[in-house]
Amino acid sequence: MKREGSDNNKGDLKKVNLKGRHFLTLLDFTPEEINYLLELALKLKNDKKAKKEQQYMAKKNFALIFEKTSTRTRSAFEVGAYDQGAHVTYIGSTGSQIGVKETFADTARVLGRMYDGIEFRGSKHTDVEVLAKYAGVPVWNGLTDEYHPTQILADFLTIKEHINNDLKGLKLVFYGDTRNNMGNSLMIGSAKMGLHFVGSAPKDLWPKEELIKKCQEIAKSTGAVIEFSEDPIAAAKDADAIYTDVWVSMGEPEEVWAKRIELLGPYQVNKKVMAAAKPGAIFLHCLPAYHNKETKVGKEMGDKFNRNEFEVTDEVFESQQSKVFDEAENRLHTIKAVMVATVGDL
Ligand code: CP
Ligand code: NVA
Numbered sequence: 001m002k003r004e005g006s007d008n009n010k011g012d013l014k015k016v017n018l019k020g021r022h023f024l025t026l027l028d029f030t031p032e033e034i035n036y037l038l039e040l041a042l043k044l045k046n047d048k049k050a051k052k053e054q055q056y057m058a059k060k061n062f063a064l065i066f067e068k069t070s071t072r073t074r075s076a077f078e079v080g081a082y083d084q085g086a087h088v089t090y091i092g093s094t095g096s097q098i099g100v101k102e103t104f105a106d107t108a109r110v111l112g113r114m115y116d117g118i119e120f121r122g123s124k125h126t127d128v129e130v131l132a133k134y135a136g137v138p139v140w141n142g143l144t145d146e147y148h149p150t151q152i153l154a155d156f157l158t159i160k161e162h163i164n165n166d167l168k169g170l171k172l173v174f175y176g177d178t179r180n181n182m183g184n185s186l187m188i189g190s191a192k193m194g195l196h197f198v199g200s201a202p203k204d205l206w207p208k209e210e211l212i213k214k215c216q217e218i219a220k221s222t223g224a225v226i227e228f229s230e231d232p233i234a235a236a237k238d239a240d241a242i243y244t245d246v247w248v249s250m251g252e253p254e255e256v257w258a259k260r261i262e263l264l265g266p267y268q269v270n271k272k273v274m275a276a277a278k279p280g281a282i283f284l285h286c287l288p289a290y291h292n293k294e295t296k297v298g299k300e301m302g303d304k305f306n307r308n309e310f311e312v313t314d315e316v317f318e319s320q321q322s323k324v325f326d327e328a329e330n331r332l333h334t335i336k337a338v339m340v341a342t343v344g345d346l
Contacts, residue, residue: 018341022132023140024125025147026188027214031222034192038157041330041337048083048333056344058085060116065091065098066142067122068250072287072331073142073150077119080336084344089115099127108134117343123251138342140335145251148181151286152189153334155243158327162282163240168194168223170240173277175200175232175267176311177260179207182245182286187226191215196225200235202263203228232267236276243284244269244311261305269312274321283312283322291317 016036026034047053064077074090081088091098098107104127111118112135120128121142132139141149156167163170174186178199184207190197197215199206206212206228215226229235236242244267247260274283288295290310293302302308316322340346 016341019343019346020138021342022138023149023338023342024128024132025141026149026152026185026192029192031192031194034153034156034189037153037334037337037341038160040341041153041157041334042160044336044340045330045333053083055083055085056340056346057081057116060084060086060343061114062086062088062117062119062339062343063091063111063115064088064119064142065096065121067093067099067120067127068143069093070121070142072328073119073121073335076150076331076335077140077142077339079332080339084336084340086116086339104130105134107131108139109136112136117339140338140342143181145249146181146184147188148185148286149189150331150335150338151182152185153338154327154330155186155284155286156189156193157330157334158284158323159241159282161326161330162323163280169196171196171198171238171278172241172243173198173200173235173239175235175242175244175269175273176247176264177201177205177245177249178228179205180245180249182243183207184211186243187211187215188218191218191224191226192222194219194222194224197227198235198239199228200230200232201228201267202230205263232273233276236273239277239281241282241284242269242273242277245286246288246290247311257301257305261307261310264311268310269316271313271315274316274319281321283316283319283324284327285312285317285322285324287324287328289317289324 062081078088108131117138118135119140119142120131123145125144125146128141172195178201187197219226247264248257290298291312291314293299
């Protein structure tokens with residue numbers, strides 16, 4: 001059931017003030033604040049489609065630092081900024097002195113003098129925290145090894161649009177490396193917004209005990225359920241959304257592929273998993289996905305390990321239940337909402 005956005009959320013937009021805030025992990029935000037970002041994203045999406053988008057960030061300047069590669073996140077920050085009248089400087093992994101000849105703290109203090117907001121994608125979460133500590137302007141996490149919070153907003157907006165506007169009680173099952181950025185962040189987002197989250201993976205790939213406990217504590221006040229299961233089919237029972245991510249993340253050495261395939265092979269999202277979920281369940285993936293051998297890495301690893309697909313079968317990826325491109329589009333609207341809420345003149 002697809003929900004059309006409403007235009008009557010202008011009142012809500014004034015209730016929550018996130019101006020000047022960093023966006024590093026959803027742990028820093030209340031359910032009300034997360035809901036506000038989702039409502040703002042929906043309003044910006046509807047306004048853009050109706051060709052009546054108002055610009056709240058005219059003449060702002062943003063630095064976009066990408067230590068790791070990106071298609072969606074980079075494009076969403078760039079197009080989101082341009083739609084809103086702002087300008088961006090893209091700084092790739094070799095395009096600046098950061099971390100090489102200059103500390104993160106020094107670069108932060110320099111960029112903070114020139115820019116109104118800074119996006120950072122890289123490995124160490126402590127790096128984005130240092131940027132936030134010293135920049136003096138909002139810093140947005142575009143992905144670290146630990147968290148990918150902008151992705152979760154897009155995922156939840158997609159679930160709201162396709163399943164139910166009220167996220168509370170919906171069952172979301174994540175298959176794969178649950179201790180990585182996506183598993184951690186989906187668990188945190190679910191805890192905050194009252195979802196029933198199940199991480200399905202071998203125990204070695206579950207999130208850190210400390211983070212699970214923190215999320216279970218949050219869940220007590222939101223009605224969320226946070227669980228883990230080593231049985232991929234039992235995990236899917238009554239699921240509204242089935243989610244997976246690459247088995248080997250950016251920055252991990254090639255040597256981990258063999259072990260990861262052995263561990264996660266039984267957790268591939270295929271038609272058996274989808275059949276075990278609710279009939280109307282949707283399939284989500286943050287992308288990029290190895291669903292065939294038509295990429296450089298997909299072919300290399302496919303040939304090496306004698307597989308045509310990895311975390312998801314091509315059949316599921318291309319099915320009607322797959323909403324991955326709606327989800328990818330929602331990166332734009334949700335990232336734009338984060339920028340507008342923290343830097344814009346609303
Ligand atoms: N999902 C996601 O973050 O995609 P990119 O790596 O292309 O930005
Ligand atoms: N876990 C993946 C997410 C990509 C959006 C990675 O870090 O490569």
